[in-house]
Amino acid sequence: xxxxxxxxxxxxxxxxxxxxxxxxxxxxxxxxxxxxxxxxxxxxxxxxxxxxxxxxxxxxxxxxxxxxxxxxxxxxxxxxxxxxxxxxxxxxxxxxxxxxxxxxxxxxxxxxxxxxxxxxxxxxxxxxxxxxxxxxxxxxxxxxxxxxxxxxxxxxxxxxxxxxxxxxxxxxxxxxxxxxxxxxxxxxxxxxxx
Amino acid sequence: xxxxxxxxxxxxxxxxxxxxxxxxxxxxxxxxxxxxxxxxxxxxxxxxxxxxxxxxxxxxxxxxxxxxxxxxxxxxxxxxxxxxxxxxxxxxxxxxxxxxxxxxxxxxxxxxxxxxxxxxxxxxxxxxxxxxxxxxxxxxxxxxxxxxxxxxxxxxxxxxxxxxxxxxxxxxxxxxxxxxxxxxxxxxxxxxxx
Numbered sequence: 001x002x003x004x005x006x007x008x009x010x011x012x013x014x015x016x017x018x019x020x021x022x023x024x025x026x027x028x029x030x031x032x033x034x035x036x037x038x039x040x041x042x043x044x045x046x047x048x049x050x051x052x053x054x055x056x057x058x059x060x061x062x063x064x065x066x067x068x069x070x071x072x073x074x075x076x077x078x079x080x081x082x083x084x085x086x087x088x089x090x091x092x093x094x095x096x097x098x099x100x101x102x103x104x105x106x107x108x109x110x111x112x113x114x115x116x117x118x119x120x121x122x123x124x125x126x127x128x129x130x131x132x133x134x135x136x137x138x139x140x141x142x143x144x145x146x147x148x149x150x151x152x153x154x155x156x157x158x159x160x161x162x163x164x165x166x167x168x169x170x171x172x173x174x175x176x177x178x179x180x181x182x183x184x185x186x187x188x189x190x191x192x193x194x
Numbered sequence: 195x196x197x198x199x200x201x202x203x204x205x206x207x208x209x210x211x212x213x214x215x216x217x218x219x220x221x222x223x224x225x226x227x228x229x230x231x232x233x234x235x236x237x238x239x240x241x242x243x244x245x246x247x248x249x250x251x252x253x254x255x256x257x258x259x260x261x262x263x264x265x266x267x268x269x270x271x272x273x274x275x276x277x278x279x280x281x282x283x284x285x286x287x288x289x290x291x292x293x294x295x296x297x298x299x300x301x302x303x304x305x306x307x308x309x310x311x312x313x314x315x316x317x318x319x320x321x322x323x324x325x326x327x328x329x330x331x332x333x334x335x336x337x338x339x340x341x342x343x344x345x346x347x348x349x350x351x352x353x354x355x356x357x358x359x360x361x362x363x364x365x366x367x368x369x370x371x372x373x374x375x376x377x378x379x380x381x382x383x384x385x386x387x388x
Contacts, residue, residue: 020214023273030273034228043343043368078370079217079224149237171380172387174237176272182373183380186365193366 002188003143004039004052004181005115008032009150011056013064015091019084027058031148031177033080036068038181041078046070055112063111064094073104113159119143122165128174130167133187140192144184146177196382197337198233198246198375199309202226203344205250207258209285213278221252225342225371227274230262232375235272240264249306257305258288267298307353313337316359322368324361327381334386338378340371
C-alpha cells in the first residue's frame, strides 16, 4: 500500500464550505483534492493500492482527517468539485472513532500526530531540502507526508521527525503538492510494478 | 522554452461553457486546465520558460487554439475555475490571426496541424507505448504533444508523426495528462536547470 498524508493548514472543516470557491473560502481545498487525484487516479481507473489522508486544520472545528481509500472508492471522479461534495458530506459525520461516510471516504476527529500514529508503514517526509528521491531506497509499502503551500509548523515537523525514516525531495524545483505526488508515484511505479 | 500541446477532443469552443460543470458540459475542460497548471505553475510562481497550447475541438465552433504563455501571464491562478474564466473570455475573441485576449492568453482559429506548424522546436509525442523518457535525449528547447482521455485520431497521429523526433512514455502506467506533464517537467528540470 502507498499512503499519502497531506496537511491542509487552512482547509475548511465546515460541511458548508463553498463549492464555487474551493481555492479561497474553502481554504485551498482545491489543492487537497488535486493531491487526492494525483494519489488515487490513473487513466480510466483508481489505484486500488493507494490511499490519501487529508488533514484539515482550518476553521471552524479542526482537526478533521478525511481518508480516501482507493480499494474502497466507487466511481471517484477527477472533477474536484464533485469530490468536494464527498468531503462536505463526510464533514457532517465527524466522530472520534473513524467512520466510513461514503464508500472509501473515511472521517475522524484526528490531527496529524494521530493520523501518523495509525500508520504502520515506514514514513517518508517529502520536502524541498530532502535527499533526491531517486537515490533513496523505498519499500513497496510506504507512507509519505507532505504539506500544503506552507511548510509544516515546528510542532508538526517535530511529530514527523520522530517517525520518519527519510526526508526526500522529488526534484530540483519547489513544485505543487499534486505534482510531487505524481512524481513520487512514478518513481515507485518504476521500482515496484503492481 | 518548454512547450506542451494538449488536444481536447471534446473541449467546448463556446464562450458560454459552464464554469460549474467543467468536467461534463464543458467537455473535460478540467483536464485541459489541470494540464495547464502542471505546465505553467511551480510553488508560488509561474514557469516563465514554459507555455501550453490547448487545442479545443468540441462544439460548437472548432477548432480553437488557446495558448498560455508563462512569460506573459500575470497572476495565473491554480484555481481552474478562475482560469476557465480566462478561456471563456478568449473564446469571445477568436480570429484567424492569433491575438492576445488577456495578458499571456492567446487565441486563434487553429487546429493541431497549424499549431504544430507554428512550433520550431523539436517535437516529442508523449504516449503510453513510447520509449522511456529517462532514456531519451531531450534538448533544453523542446515541445511535447499529448492527447486527452482518448488517443489521437489516425489523422492527428499522422500529422504528429510527420514532425516528431521521438515517442516517449513517462512511466510504466497509463496516467492522467497533468501528471504526465509534471513528470516530464521533473525530468527536464533535472537535466536542464533554469
